[in-house]
Amino acid sequence: MRYKHLSLAERQYIQFELKMGENFSEIASSLGRSASTISREVHRNTGLRGYRYQQADRKAMDIISLHHETIYQYILDDKRQGGQLYNYLRHQNKTYRKRCGTAHNRTGIPNRKDIDQRPAEANNRSETGHWEADTIIGNQHKGAIVTLDERKTRLRLAAPLKKKKATCTAKAIKTLLAPLKSYVKTITFDNGKEFAKHEELAKTLGCDTYFAKPYHSWERGQNENANGLLRQFFPKKMKLDNVSWAQVLAAVDNLNSRPRKCLNYKTPYEAFLDLTVINVKDILGCALMT
Numbered sequence: 356m357r358y359k360h361l362s363l364a365e366r367q368y369i370q371f372e373l374k375m376g377e378n379f380s381e382i383a384s385s386l387g388r389s390a391s392t393i394s395r396e397v398h399r400n401t402g403l404r405g406y407r408y409q410q411a412d413r414k415a416m417d418i419i420s421l422h423h424e425t426i427y428q429y430i431l432d433d434k435r436q437g438g439q440l441y442n443y444l445r446h447q448n449k450t451y452r453k454r455c456g457t458a459h460n461r462t463g464i465p466n467r468k469d470i471d472q473r474p475a476e477a478n479n480r481s482e483t484g485h486w487e488a489d490t491i492i493g494n495q496h497k498g499a500i501v502t503l504d505e506r507k508t509r510l511r512l513a514a515p516l517k518k519k520k521a522t523c524t525a526k527a528i529k530t531l532l533a534p535l536k537s538y539v540k541t542i543t544f545d546n547g548k549e550f551a552k553h554e555e556l557a558k559t560l561g562c563d564t565y566f567a568k569p570y571h572s573w574e575r576g577q578n579e580n581a582n583g584l585l586r587q588f589f590p591k592k593m594k595l596d597n598v599s600w601a602q603v604l605a606a607v608d609n610l611n612s613r614p615r616k617c618l619n620y621k622t623p624y625e626a627f628l629d630l631t632v633i634n635v636k637d638i639l640g641c642a643l644m645t
């Protein structure tokens with residue numbers, strides 16, 4: 356049986372029975388609770404005026420703190436029992452991806468630096484120029500799209516890849532970031548082997564490169580979330596080997612034109628322009644025309 360927090364009515368009953376001289380065991384038996392539960396409840400919440408049920412209930416409510424993972428687990432448990440709460444999630448029927456795993460160092464990526472070495476300015480979003488990178492894969496592994504997200508302004512860039520190879524990926528990233536080179540200080544990658552040429556990128560762009568821990572995709576949470584939004588344009592059932600630059604840039608333009616609460620309702624385009632005086636919308640527009 357799972358533990359359930361005491362209700363207000365149960366706490367009121369405890370106060371009444373204590374005044375009547377009942378002991379913990381008798382109160383517990385009447386409520387169908389363990390004596391230890393009643394004992395802890397009373398000792399936690401007894402003051403100069405004794406045990407007071409309303410004060411005890413308010414105190415219990417004040418210390419409740421829910422992690423987002425607790426909510427996910429509750430919803431998934433409800434789904435297994437035939438519930439419909441999962442329909443309110445953005446990803447709805449999509450398979451739930453386990454949020455943990457056994458990390459190892461066999462990534463096949465030479466000279467990788469762990470995300471723990473990334474500067475504080477990248478972690479706390481205190482300056483512009485810190486990027487996260489990943490790829491989304493087409494159905495049957497046909498084609499891919501490399502994605503880049505600037506942490507402070509939430510600006511998103513992306514490019515299509517015919518093949519998810521390190522050479523192709525590095526070339527696409529250079530193309531995307533070269534016009535913004537002055538604002539490329541770090542890039543944090545997923546551990547895919549398509550990022551094996553990170554040292555070449557670091558030299559070309561004059562930046563430092565880091566990698567999230569294997570199976571710790573939440574360490575690049577912004578990039579992961581933005582990939583989910585991009586999937587609205589390029590769903591998992593879609594092959595990506597024939598996707599054009601124009602299609603990808605149009606989708607990116609749509610995402611960068613959405614006001615964000617975290618940016619005081621500015622768009623990523625506007626936020627990046629304010630901090631860098633670079634109009635990325637014009638840059639993407641020129642790329643679309645060519």
